[in-house]
Amino acid sequence: MNILVTGGLGFIGSHTVIELIKSNHTVVIADNLINSKIDVLNKIETVVNVRPTFYQVDVTNELDVEEIFTNHKIEGVIHFAGLKSVGESVSKPLEYYYNNLVSTMVLSKLCLKYGVEKFVFSSSATVYGDQPSPLKEEVELKRTTNPYGETKAMSERILTDIANAHEKFAVSLLRYFNPVGAHESGLLGENPNGIPNNLMPFVTKVAKGELPKLTIFGDDYDTVDGTGVRDYIHVVDLAKGHVKAIENLNKGVNCYNLGTGKGTSVLEMVNAFMRVNQVAVPYEIVDRRPGDIATCYADVSKAEYELDWKAELTIDEMVRDAWNFEQKQGLIEL
Numbered sequence: 084m085n086i087l088v089t090g091g092l093g094f095i096g097s098h099t100v101i102e103l104i105k106s107n108h109t110v111v112i113a114d115n116l117i118n119s120k121i122d123v124l125n126k127i128e129t130v131v132n133v134r135p136t137f138y139q140v141d142v143t144n145e146l147d148v149e150e151i152f153t154n155h156k157i158e159g160v161i162h163f164a165g166l167k168s169v170g171e172s173v174s175k176p177l178e179y180y181y182n183n184l185v186s187t188m189v190l191s192k193l194c195l196k197y198g199v200e201k202f203v204f205s206s207s208a209t210v211y212g213d214q215p216s217p218l219k220e221e222v223e224l225k226r227t228t229n230p231y232g233e234t235k236a237m238s239e240r241i242l243t244d245i246a247n248a249h250e251k252f253a254v255s256l257l258r259y260f261n262p263v264g265a266h267e268s269g270l271l272g273e274n275p276n277g278i279p280n281n282l283m284p285f286v287t288k289v290a291k292g293e294l295p296k297l298t299i300f301g302d303d304y305d306t307v308d309g310t311g312v313r314d315y316i317h318v319v320d321l322a323k324g325h326v327k328a329i330e331n332l333n334k335g336v337n338c339y340n341l342g343t344g345k346g347t348s349v350l351e352m353v354n355a356f357m358r359v360n361q362v363a364v365p366y367e368i369v370d371r372r373p374g375d376i377a378t379c380y381a382d383v384s385k386a387e388y389e390l391d392w393k394a395e396l397t398i399d400e401m402v403r404d405a406w407n408f409e410q411k412q413g414l415i416e417l
C-alpha cells in the first residue's frame with residue numbers, strides 16, 4: 084500500500100514508518116518539524132535501507148497537502164501529526180484546537196476527494212477520562228480535563244461522522260495508553276524539548292544527570308504502592324499495531340485500545356529502570372499532580388481478536404531501550 088504518514092518524523096510516527104517499510108509498504112511522510120528533526124529521516128534510512136519520500140508541510144495547509152495527493156496514489160493515511168502536551172494545551176488552547184482539528188479535517192477532506200478509503204488516527208486513552216480500569220472501547224466517554232484531550236475526542240467524533248456519511252471511508256481510531264521505549268538500534272526514540280512532562284523521558288534525564296531528581300506525584304493513591312498506575316507500551320509494539328490496523332481496516336469506524344493490558348506503578352517503573360540499567364534514579368515523593376488519575380490500563384482483547392495484534396515487549400525491555408536511546412543522544416549524528 085502507498086501510505087501517507089503525517090507526523091512521520093515524530094516519536095511514534097518514525098517507529099511506525101520503519102514497521103510499515105519492513106512490511107513492504109511504501110511510505111510518504113508529511114511533517115512540518117515543529118516537534119521533530121530532519122535527521123530522523125536519515126536514521127530511518129539507516130535502519131531500513133529505504134529513504135521514504137518526505138514533504139516538509141504543515142498538514143493544516145490544504146493546498147500543500149493536496150500536492151501530495153496529486154503526486155502520489157495514496158491508498159491510506161495514518162495521521163500522527165499533532166501537538167501533544169497537555170499542560171501547553173491549557174495555556175495555548177487555540178493552537179491546539181486549530182492544529183489538531185484542522186489537520187484532521189484537511190486530511191479527511193482530501194481522502195474523500197481522492198478516493199482514499201483508509202484512515203488511521205492517533206487517539207489517546209485520555210478520551211476515557213477518569214473511569215475504572217480495565218477500560219473497554221465501548222464505555223461512554225467522559226469529558227476530558229484539557230484542550231489536548233478534547234482535540235482527540237472531537238477528532239474521533241469528526242471522523243466517525245464522516246465514516247457514517249461515506250460508506251467507503253473506513254476509519255481506525257487507535258487509543259494509545261502510555262508509549263515508552265525506543266528503537267533497539269538506539270537511533271530513534273523520544274526526545275522532548277525542554278523539561279519533560281511525562282514519566283519515562285524525565286527518568287532518563289535524571290539517570291543521565293541532566294536533572295537532579297525525579298519528583299513522584301503522590302504516593303497516597305489506592306494502588307499497589309500508592310503511586311499512579313499506567314499501562315506502559317513499548318513504542319515498537321505500538322508501531323506494529325498501526326501496521327495491523329491499516330492492513331485489517333474494516334468498513335465504518337473501528338476503535339481499538341493499544342496497550343498491554345497490564346498496569347505498572349511509578350515506583351515499579353523506576354525500580355525496573357534502576358535494576359535493568361544498573362543506574363541510580365534519585366527521587367522524592369511530592370503532592371499529586373492536578374488532573375492525574377490513580378489507575379489507567381486497557382482491556383486489549385478487541386485489538387487482539389480483531390487485529391491479531393498483541394504487545395509483546397516487557398517493562399524491562401521498555402526501560403532498557405529508553406536508556407540505550409538516551410545514552411546515545413548526541414553521540415550519533417547522521
Ligand code: NAD
Pocket residue numbers: 089090091092093094095096113114115116117118119140141142143162163164165166167182186205206207208259260261262
Ligand atoms: P511527536 O510530537 O513526537 O510527533 C508528532 C509529529 O507531528 C512531530 O514530528 C511534529 O513535527 C509533527 N506535526 C505536528 N503538527 C503538525 C502539522 N500541523 N503539520 C505537520 N506536522 C506536524 O508526538 P508522538 O508522541 O509521536 O505522538 C504522535 C501522535 O500520537 C500525536 O497525535 C499524539 O497526540 C498522539 N498520542 C501520543 C501519545 C504519547 O504519549 N506520545 C499518547 C497518545 C496519543
Ligand code: UD1
Pocket residue numbers: 169170207208209232259260261262280281282283285297298299300301310311312313349372374375379
Ligand atoms: C499523560 C497525559 C495524557 C496522555 C498520556 C499518554 C498528562 C496530564 N496526561 O498521561 O493525556 O494521553 O500521557 O502519553 O500529561 N509521574 C511522576 N513524575 C513525573 C511524571 C509523571 O510521578 O515527573 C507519574 C504521573 O503522576 C503518572 C505516571 O507517572 O502517575 C505517568 O505520567 P505521564 O507519563 O505524564 O502520563 P499520564 O499521566 O498517564
